[in-house]
Amino acid sequence: xxxxxxxxxxxxxxxxxxxxxxxxxxxxxxxxxxxxxxxxxxxxxxxxxxxxxxxxxxxxxxxxxxxxxxxxxxxxxxxxxxxxxxxxxxxxxxxxxxxxxxxxxxxxxxxxxxxxxxxx
Numbered sequence: 001x002x003x004x005x006x007x008x009x010x011x012x013x014x015x016x017x018x019x020x021x022x023x024x025x026x027x028x029x030x031x032x033x034x035x036x037x038x039x040x041x042x043x044x045x046x047x048x049x050x051x052x053x054x055x056x057x058x059x060x061x062x063x064x065x066x067x068x069x070x071x072x073x074x075x076x077x078x079x080x081x082x083x084x085x086x087x088x089x090x091x092x093x094x095x096x097x098x099x100x101x102x103x104x105x106x107x108x109x110x111x112x113x114x115x116x117x118x119x120x
Contacts, residue, residue: 005048006068008110013037013053016107020049023081023104024070024114043070057108067103067111075116078102093118 010016017039020026026041026049036054040047048070072078082089082104089104098118105111 003048005050007050007052008108009052009054010107011054011057012107013039013051017041017051019085019106020051023078023085023087023106024072024112025074025077067113069113069115071115073116075100075102078114 008016017028020041021028024041024043026043028039029042029047031038031040031047031050034052036052038050038052041049041051043049049068079089079091079102082102087104087106089102092101092103093099094101100116100118102114102116103111
């Protein structure tokens with residue numbers, strides 16, 4: 001089993017897309033002609049984030065969704081992009097493994113975790 005994709009519903013469609021493309025290095029790609037409008041954001045050729053436009057704000061709570069997590073290898077690059085955008089973030093390491101984690105929050109209180117291998 002593996003994570004197929006996550007879907008984020010937002011009334012700030014382009015803003016959310018641009019943030020995820022810029023910060024996570026994803027690419028907007030093919031999306032079937034669904035209604036309502038949206039984007040599929042690809043990582044390594046696979047659509048891992050589906051964005052769907054809604055007319056009214058979903059509010060500031062994501063309900064039971066605590067965060068979404070990705071694995072990457074450009075730790076310094078992510079930190080630089082977050083700082084350039086003025087986005088607050090939290091760094092930590094997984095006890096016992098040394099896996100480095102970076103957490104940040106985007107629109108509608110969607111928290112994103114990015115995991116990196118331990119420092120060499």
